[in-house]
Structures are given as C-alpha cells and as structure tokens.
Amino acid sequence: MATPREIELKLECGVADLAALANHPLLRADGTPEAVVLSSTYFDTAKGDLRKGGLTLRVRREGDRRIQTVKAASASVGLFDRAEWEAEIFGEVPDAEAFAETPVPALLGDAADPSLVPVFTSVVDRTTRLVVHGASLISVTLDQGRIETAEGAVPLCEVELELDEGSPGDLFGLAQALAETIPLRLGALSKSARGWRLIDGTLRKSSKASPVRLEPDATAGGAFRAVAQACLHHLRLNEDVFLHGRHPEGLHQIRVALRRLRSALTLFKPILTSDPAAAHLRDEIKRVTEPFGRARNLDVFLETTLPAELQKRPEEAGLQDLRTRLEAERDRAHDAVIATLESPAWRSLILDVAAWIETGAWRTQGPAEGGTPARDAPAEDFAADILDRIRRRIRKRGRRLERLDPEARHRVRIEGKKLRYGAEFFASLYTDKKAHKRHKAFVSAVSDLQDHLGALNDMATAHEVLSSLATAGDGVPAETLFAAGLTAGDNEAETKALLAKAADAHADLVDLKPFWR
Incomplete structure (x- = not known):
C-alpha cells in the first residue's frame, strides 16, 4: 500500500493580512468557508525519540471528534511534501492501534522509555475553503492562534495551500498571485517545529546550516533540490531572527545561506x-x-x-x-x-x-x-x-x-x-x-x-x-x-x-x- 502524502505550501503573514486574504477575490469559493477551532496536543517520549526519528504525533480536538495524525518531518521550506497517517480515535491520548501501520512503533521499540507524554499544544481559529486555480483544486486554510508550551506561548498566523488535485505548480501560482497584493513570506517552520524551537529556546536564535541528507541512490537533480531547499530553510530561519531583533549573527547566517545557495x-x-x-x-x-x-x-x-x-x-x-x-x-x-x-x-x-x-x-x-x-x-x-x-x-x-x-x-x-x-x-x-x-x-x-x-x-x-x-x-x-x-x-x-x-x-x-x- 502506498504511503499517504500531504503536499502543502506554507506561507506566513500578519493578522491584518490574514483578514485581507479572507476577502481576496482569488479565494472566493462556492458556499460559506468552513470555520472551526482546533486544539492539537503533540506527544513524544520524555527523550524526544519521535522527534529525533523525524516524526510528529498529535491528537487534534475538532468539535466532538478526535483525529490522530502522524507526520514525517520535512527538510523543505514552503512546500511540505511528506508522509502523513491520519485516523479518528476515541480519547485525548494517542491510540497505539491507530498508529500501528506507521513508523512510530519501531521508534518507540528502540526507546529507553517508550511512554508518550504531551509536550506542547496549538490552539487555532481555522477557516478553510476549496478554490480552483489553474488546473488544480486547492484547499486554502487560514490559521490564526498560538502555540503553548511550559516555557511560554508564541502567536501563529499562517496560510496553508494544500493540493487536493493537480500540480504543485498551481500551488505556487496561487501563492505568487496572492503575494502581489498581500505581504506573504515563505513558511520556514511547521507548527510542530515551531513548538519544539520554543521549548528548546532556539526560536529567536540564529542557526547554522543543518546537514543535507541525501539518499544513497540520489540523482544529481534530487541532490540539487535537497541542497537548494536546505539553503532556503537556513535563510528563512535567520531572516526571521534578524527581523525580530537585528542580531548580527542572524545577518551573518543570512549571508552564509545566500552564499551557499549561489554556490x-x-x-x-x-x-x-x-x-x-x-x-x-x-x-x-x-x-x-x-x-x-x-x-x-x-x-x-x-x-x-x-x-x-x-x-x-x-x-x-x-x-x-x-x-x-x-x-x-x-x-x-x-x-x-x-x-x-x-x-x-x-x-x-x-x-x-x-x-x-x-x-x-x-x-x-x-x-x-x-x-x-x-x-x-x-x-x-x-x-x-x-x-x-x-x-x-x-x-x-x-x-x-x-x-x-x-x-x-x-x-x-x-x-x-x-x-x-x-x-x-x-x-x-x-x-x-x-x-x-x-x-x-x-x-x-x-x-x-x-x-x-x-x-x-x-x-x-x-x-x-x-x-x-x-x-x-x-x-x-x-x-x-x-x-x-x-x-x-x-x-x-x-x-x-x-x-x-x-x-x-x-x-x-x-x-x-x-x-x-
């Protein structure tokens, strides 16, 4: 059975910009946009074994429903193409039977303590609509809320364009069209990555380039895509740091990321x-x-x-x-x-x-x-x-x-x-x-x-x-x-x-x- 995948373009903006997007002509859809409040709790072991293994596990409360989702981490920036396993469960904590066919059991099996504990939550007001752009059907999600951890909270304001049918080119085409009038930035972090960075204190700190992971059978084209994505990710992380506090090291890492990309x-x-x-x-x-x-x-x-x-x-x-x-x-x-x-x-x-x-x-x-x-x-x-x-x-x-x-x-x-x-x-x-x-x-x-x-x-x-x-x-x-x-x-x-x-x-x-x- 093929692994289910999520193809999603993530963009960041301000609160006022999110309101403008809600009424944007390109995002008009038949019917009333669906509005919900989502509360998601992210789980891991005390040692963070799932995170280290490149997975996230969450339980989302949506009205009376509880949705458990396992996602593979992505080294991408903006466009997230990753494996995703989703199932409805009954309860507030992860259901082992529901993630039995995912990589989670293998990681927990190797953990010193496989017990799962809540690590942080996100609370989001979400509006979703389906739009047609080019030859594609795109689910457009406007999220405003916050991520909450024991170390504090951070606001969240982002746009997600998820491909229901069609090609990634239309995702970018829609994003570029919206960006002509709305100040949108390429998204650098998933909600889970943002939560982890808040916990470990690195959200507002400059960061060096992460290692590029290439598969042994990678092609030259695949290697370039992975390298260029890593450079963009490095750039966007430090761009946000410098914009937030003008840290000299943030500027230095921006320049390093740009040199790496040009190289x-x-x-x-x-x-x-x-x-x-x-x-x-x-x-x-x-x-x-x-x-x-x-x-x-x-x-x-x-x-x-x-x-x-x-x-x-x-x-x-x-x-x-x-x-x-x-x-x-x-x-x-x-x-x-x-x-x-x-x-x-x-x-x-x-x-x-x-x-x-x-x-x-x-x-x-x-x-x-x-x-x-x-x-x-x-x-x-x-x-x-x-x-x-x-x-x-x-x-x-x-x-x-x-x-x-x-x-x-x-x-x-x-x-x-x-x-x-x-x-x-x-x-x-x-x-x-x-x-x-x-x-x-x-x-x-x-x-x-x-x-x-x-x-x-x-x-x-x-x-x-x-x-x-x-x-x-x-x-x-x-x-x-x-x-x-x-x-x-x-x-x-x-x-x-x-x-x-x-x-x-x-x-x-x-x-x-x-x-x-």
Missing part, C-alpha cells in the same frame, strides 16, 4: 545550464543583497577588530569616538537590510526561487542532443566530478599563495568556499568509515584555509570601513582619524603572518587524499 547554483550548473532562470535568479540574489555586505563588514569591525584595538590601546581617546560613529553607521546599514527584507521585491524573489526549485524547467527539460539528462546521473558520480574540478582549480590558483595580490587571493578564497560547501552538500553520500574519516580531515583542512583567507579579507574590509570614515569630511575629529590610522596600521602588521599560515593551509589541503575517491 549550489554554480556547482550544479551542468544540470541547470538549459534553464536560463538559474543564472537569472543567481544574479538577482546577488544584486538585491548587495547592501548586506556593508552591514556585515561593520558588524565584524565593531565586534572583532575594534575590541581588539581597544584592548591593545585602552588609553587612545579617539577609539571611543570611532566606535560611536561606526555604530551609527551600522544602524543605518542595518536599516537598509531591514528595508530589503521587508520589501515586496525580496518576498517575491524568495517565493520565485522556491517555485523554481520545485517546478522549474530544469526538472523536465532534456539535453539538447538527446540521451540521459545530467540531472538523472547518480549524485555520487556527479559529486566526484564537480569536487575534482574545484580541487584542481584551488591547487593551481593557490600556488605561491603568499605572493598573490589581494584579488588573486580572493579568487582562491571563493573556490575554497565552493569546495567546502560542496564537501558539506555531498557528505551524506560517503558513509563508510574510511570515507567519513577522510571527509572530516578534508573539511577541517578547507576550513583552516578559509579561516586564514577570511581573516585577510576581514583586514581588507576593515581598511574599507576606515577609509570611508577618512573621506567623510571635516566633521571627523583629528584624534578619531588618528585612532583609525593606528587601527589600520595594527591590522596591517598581522598580514604577513596570516599569509604564511594560509600558504601552509593550502599546502596541507592539496596533499590530502580526496574523500570522494
């Missing part, structure tokens, strides 16, 4: 080359996010470079004024980032990227000369070929690294990022003990090279920050300019030592045996 578009170019949207989206992402670099440079200077200088020269009066001036400049730079993230163009771009990943021409177009599309090749073969090419470029471009000019070093750094991201993207394809050991050593070596080249890059950007101050005009006191000059000089003094370390790290990297061979 993926480059690494997987052989399977995307026939789809012009790939290059267009890559260029558009770079263009729209240009202001993010200035803000990040100021963050690094104020959090790393300047504190080190203050510790070294605590009596230098001009350093305090330097910090005050640059903090004001950083506030303006953060304002520019916020303006971008809150703009319709940004929200639309992210929705377009998500739609293209799932429904773009790259997924169906065949090669111009016929034969098997590159996207259908085994991911492991594809990875080996791509990683070989980048490794050769780094080996060639990094020769005599300590003698290279800053621009040439920057090109080595970019290739190093691609190699590191590629090694991370494809890591799960190499699971045997020897390959895993080699992978760990390889990523460590790439990271060492990146760290040294990154430090050199931070020095270069520090000079740019300080140069902008020097050209600001006569309003900058002489003692502040003097302090800026001292900082630049102290920074420059470390360059030679960092270059030597970077050259050693490059030599160590090229000597390592590739983990993919």
Whole structure:
C-alpha cells in the first residue's frame, strides 16, 4: 500500500493580512468557508525519540471528534511534501492501534522509555475553503492562534495551500498571485517545529546550516533540490531572527545561506545550464543583497577588530569616538537590510526561487542532443566530478599563495568556499568509515584555509570601513582619524603572518587524499 502524502505550501503573514486574504477575490469559493477551532496536543517520549526519528504525533480536538495524525518531518521550506497517517480515535491520548501501520512503533521499540507524554499544544481559529486555480483544486486554510508550551506561548498566523488535485505548480501560482497584493513570506517552520524551537529556546536564535541528507541512490537533480531547499530553510530561519531583533549573527547566517545557495547554483550548473532562470535568479540574489555586505563588514569591525584595538590601546581617546560613529553607521546599514527584507521585491524573489526549485524547467527539460539528462546521473558520480574540478582549480590558483595580490587571493578564497560547501552538500553520500574519516580531515583542512583567507579579507574590509570614515569630511575629529590610522596600521602588521599560515593551509589541503575517491 502506498504511503499517504500531504503536499502543502506554507506561507506566513500578519493578522491584518490574514483578514485581507479572507476577502481576496482569488479565494472566493462556492458556499460559506468552513470555520472551526482546533486544539492539537503533540506527544513524544520524555527523550524526544519521535522527534529525533523525524516524526510528529498529535491528537487534534475538532468539535466532538478526535483525529490522530502522524507526520514525517520535512527538510523543505514552503512546500511540505511528506508522509502523513491520519485516523479518528476515541480519547485525548494517542491510540497505539491507530498508529500501528506507521513508523512510530519501531521508534518507540528502540526507546529507553517508550511512554508518550504531551509536550506542547496549538490552539487555532481555522477557516478553510476549496478554490480552483489553474488546473488544480486547492484547499486554502487560514490559521490564526498560538502555540503553548511550559516555557511560554508564541502567536501563529499562517496560510496553508494544500493540493487536493493537480500540480504543485498551481500551488505556487496561487501563492505568487496572492503575494502581489498581500505581504506573504515563505513558511520556514511547521507548527510542530515551531513548538519544539520554543521549548528548546532556539526560536529567536540564529542557526547554522543543518546537514543535507541525501539518499544513497540520489540523482544529481534530487541532490540539487535537497541542497537548494536546505539553503532556503537556513535563510528563512535567520531572516526571521534578524527581523525580530537585528542580531548580527542572524545577518551573518543570512549571508552564509545566500552564499551557499549561489554556490549550489554554480556547482550544479551542468544540470541547470538549459534553464536560463538559474543564472537569472543567481544574479538577482546577488544584486538585491548587495547592501548586506556593508552591514556585515561593520558588524565584524565593531565586534572583532575594534575590541581588539581597544584592548591593545585602552588609553587612545579617539577609539571611543570611532566606535560611536561606526555604530551609527551600522544602524543605518542595518536599516537598509531591514528595508530589503521587508520589501515586496525580496518576498517575491524568495517565493520565485522556491517555485523554481520545485517546478522549474530544469526538472523536465532534456539535453539538447538527446540521451540521459545530467540531472538523472547518480549524485555520487556527479559529486566526484564537480569536487575534482574545484580541487584542481584551488591547487593551481593557490600556488605561491603568499605572493598573490589581494584579488588573486580572493579568487582562491571563493573556490575554497565552493569546495567546502560542496564537501558539506555531498557528505551524506560517503558513509563508510574510511570515507567519513577522510571527509572530516578534508573539511577541517578547507576550513583552516578559509579561516586564514577570511581573516585577510576581514583586514581588507576593515581598511574599507576606515577609509570611508577618512573621506567623510571635516566633521571627523583629528584624534578619531588618528585612532583609525593606528587601527589600520595594527591590522596591517598581522598580514604577513596570516599569509604564511594560509600558504601552509593550502599546502596541507592539496596533499590530502580526496574523500570522494
């Protein structure tokens, strides 16, 4: 028997926007929309064995009915395509007989204590209507409510477009049409994921990229979809964090997510080359996010470079004024980032990227000369070929690294990022003990090279920050300019030592045996 699946596009918005959607012309349906109050309790073991195994288990109260649902976790963002098992039960706690044909019993069987306990609840006012869009029948759900845990509660306001009949392309088509007049954001978290993050305190904290899980028989196309989805998920989690509190690490992780996504578009170019949207989206992402670099440079200077200088020269009066001036400049730079993230163009771009990943021409177009599309090749073969090419470029471009000019070093750094991201993207394809050991050593070596080249890059950007101050005009006191000059000089003094370390790290990297061979 085929596993039942749920195909759902999740979007986030404000309360006023939800009210506007309720009367949107595209969401008019025959009859009166169905309105209900839903109270759902999520269960797991005390150790979270179901969560660790990629499952959620809930019991939902809907009037006099009790619906038990098991869902597989999804690494997707926006479009959730996941296994789902649902059954009506009698009672407020999970019914073991009703989940007997799901993966739950196996996970509970391996648990130290298989007892199920309630972990959090969601209470939602839900309105549902069926609409036709394109050639598809779509269930549109407007949810407003909250998630409640022992650690507190968080509001919930989202739109779910679930495919009853038809194609995912129509889900995105409807979302994009609605987003033309309503500020909708691609959903990053399921209700259960939001509840867990509230419990463990990570809902409003920045997060690094999660590992990409690829099946052993994954194709190159399947690998790209998984990688691109992971990048979008990483981006959206940290976008919400930065919008909520302007945390510098949140901005840093936004930029990391965007670099990873752009690197993926480059690494997987052989399977995307026939789809012009790939290059267009890559260029558009770079263009729209240009202001993010200035803000990040100021963050690094104020959090790393300047504190080190203050510790070294605590009596230098001009350093305090330097910090005050640059903090004001950083506030303006953060304002520019916020303006971008809150703009319709940004929200639309992210929705377009998500739609293209799932429904773009790259997924169906065949090669111009016929034969098997590159996207259908085994991911492991594809990875080996791509990683070989980048490794050769780094080996060639990094020769005599300590003698290279800053621009040439920057090109080595970019290739190093691609190699590191590629090694991370494809890591799960190499699971045997020897390959895993080699992978760990390889990523460590790439990271060492990146760290040294990154430090050199931070020095270069520090000079740019300080140069902008020097050209600001006569309003900058002489003692502040003097302090800026001292900082630049102290920074420059470390360059030679960092270059030597970077050259050693490059030599160590090229000597390592590739983990993919």
